[in-house]
Amino acid sequence: MDQRTPLPKPRRSDATRATILQAARQRFAMDGYERATIRAIAADARIDPAMVMRYFESKEKLFSLAVEFDLRLPDLTAVPRDQVGAAMVGHFLDMWEADDTLQVLLRTGVTNDAAAERMRSIFAAQLAPMIVEFTGEPALAPNRAVLVGSQVLGMALCRYILKLPPAVAMSREEIVGWLGPTLQRYLTEKALSSR
Amino acid sequence: MDQRTPLPKPRRSDATRATILQAARQRFAMDGYERATIRAIAADARIDPAMVMRYFESKEKLFSLAVEFDLRLPDLTAVPRDQVGAAMVGHFLDMWEADDTLQVLLRTGVTNDAAAERMRSIFAAQLAPMIVEFTGEPALAPNRAVLVGSQVLGMALCRYILKLPPAVAMSREEIVGWLGPTLQRYLTEKALSSR
DNA sequence: GTCTATAATTCGATAGAC
DNA sequence: GTCTATCGAATTATAGAC
Structure with missing residues (x-):
């Protein structure tokens, strides 16, 4: 060790x-x-x-x-509606690089059920309600929370845990530029677009 | 004789x-x-x-x-350019639900360095080259591969490992509907859009 | 090829002296 | 409060009988 x-x-x-x-x-x-x-x-x-x-x-x-700590989630009502995606990416990047509390959950939640339950609790009790407050519609909030979480957790996994070289090399601006529109759509798009 | x-x-x-x-x-x-x-x-x-x-x-x-196995990646040249994102989401969903080979990497790659190295190898030697063949430009391919991988791995993490209830409840069509446009943009967008 | 017995470590947890 | 010593269980790995 x-x-x-x-x-x-x-x-x-x-x-x-x-x-x-x-x-x-x-x-x-x-x-x-x-x-x-x-x-x-x-x-x-x-x-x-x-x-x-x-x-x-x-x-x-x-x-x-x-693993008992409160997520400091940003106040989405304070930022312009069309910039909420980029703001959220930046906020999560700050959280991941500030300390290792989020790394604990990701590293242990994969094999430890207590940590996984803690993650489920965070999504349901903190992330989803914040999105409800932002969108005003409780119906789709859990889905939006999971979509946002999947992209944020996935990038954190690639960048901070697996350390994939391109993910490590990307600048903060690049990550915000690519993931911002994604989260923007997950947070604001009314329904599924037809294809 | x-x-x-x-x-x-x-x-x-x-x-x-x-x-x-x-x-x-x-x-x-x-x-x-x-x-x-x-x-x-x-x-x-x-x-x-x-x-x-x-x-x-x-x-x-x-x-x-x-953990030594070959990933069977789809032939992106066979699908229409504007449907490549949705096709890729569907293909990865199939792979995740077909067997547990991908789960092995995700479950062990977080704490085992051999598995993490295997993942880095897959991204560099299989996913990125396939995107090069699709886009024709090798420069951005590693970044596109990581972006696609982050969203796919993140959703797999939420749905199959952490089992977040909304992620488990989402239908295949919903996932393709939400993640399809995301991967479409990661695969085809020329450069970062200004905001 | 198959299985029993066991070596050699390592870990979480405990007892008790000081 | 602090530390030494150690227990009991679980693990990987080996030796060797059959």
């Missing part, structure tokens, strides 16, 4: 908890659930492995706390 | 090998690399776990053989 820069050792217990949680998120994001061991997380946090168990009882509970 | 190369005699061991490989693909596709154990694969193939090791030497070599 690879070496990573150790985090500064804290003094207070609550700071210890935060340090462990941060190290856990990084490990889960990099290695997935199975390969992220308590021992490796403890080593990253520069703490004894037994302490991790003392603070979080079990690996499963540590994981559930590590 | 003439000497001729003898035909490969079909042995009993060949069928056993194939049975193990098929069971391995299913397990790797369902559980990912770590959680798919030799014991479980052997149980599925109704064979002794030691036999799996005898035939494939190690779990890693078994895995590398399990």
Whole structure:
């Protein structure tokens, strides 16, 4: 397993908890659930492995706390209607590159059912309602949310997880330029166009 | 007396090998690399776990053989230019639902680097060249391949792996209707549109 | 070819001294 | 709170009898 820069050792217990949680998120994001061991997380946090168990009882509970966070979704009503697609692509790119909380879900949700359930919850309880508020029609919102999510998650998968060379090489402007119109259509098009 | 190369005699061991490989693909596709154990694969193939090791030497070599297959990509030159997006969506849907070979790559490529490298190889050696043959311009082909792949993989992730309820509920026609124009634009649009 | 037994690791989790 | 020692289970992999 690879070496990573150790985090500064804290003094207070609550700071210890935060340090462990941060190290856990990084490990889960990099290695997935199975390969992220308590021992490796403890080593990253520069703490004894037994302490991790003392603070979080079990690996499963540590994981559930590590993936418990609120998505900071943008306020779509604040941007012009014809720019909502591009704005959303830019916002999600910011989120993916800000920290590794989204990487945790993508890396673990594929094999861990708790993480997958967390993703389903995010789509249903956060993304879809925001789209309802934007479009005003609750009927198609779940479908629009999944369409937007599929394109955003797919690009994140190619760029940040699989690291496909062309996806890594693309600039932010290129990604916004290509994916913006796609999300624009998923968010605003009334119904399916005939072909 | 003439000497001729003898035909490969079909042995009993060949069928056993194939049975193990098929069971391995299913397990790797369902559980990912770590959680798919030799014991479980052997149980599925109704064979002794030691036999799996005898035939494939190690779990890693078994895995590398399990993800070695040729993608059957459609001949884009055979379909009308304005229907190429919809045709491609339909073709990929067929592939995803035909067997679990694509699920193996998606489920394991997230945490296993060998599978990720296999995916990068598929994009560079099969998908991109096919797009070059279709568009005639090699410059943008890697980007188009990644764009198409991101949307297709993203929808597969939501529908077949994460099983987001709206993605599972969508009909084949709906998916083709929404994703078709997206892939059409990724495949045919000359350059980025200004906004 | 087949299977039993087991080696060698690694992991999550626990007990208990200090 | 912290750490040492270790348990029990699960895993890949090997050795060898039949």
